[in-house]
Amino acid sequence: MAAAARGRGSAPARALDLLSRGAEHIRDVPAGERLAIGWTVAAPASAPGMLASVWPSAPPGASVVCTFGALLVVAALVRPLVPGRA
Secondary structure: OHHHHHOOOOHHHHHHHHHHHOHHHHHHOOHHHHHHHHHHHHHHHHHHHHHHHHOOOOOHHHHHHHHHHHHHHHHHHHHHHOOOOO
């Protein structure tokens, strides 16, 4: 798997490519690579969510869920700006 993944770019680049093509293509990706993509997307969303829960004393679970939602909104707004993506 590592040799095959090496030729396709980094995990964040692969994650952005898969997200821009849609969920129907995720079945073509090996399980280990899907796990790497999940961690690549989850880590940047979870850390700010946990930090956001500290200041207003909000529940951390709800803060992480809201951060993931905000990340999806940002991805939807940025997607049309990426060249070659519709």
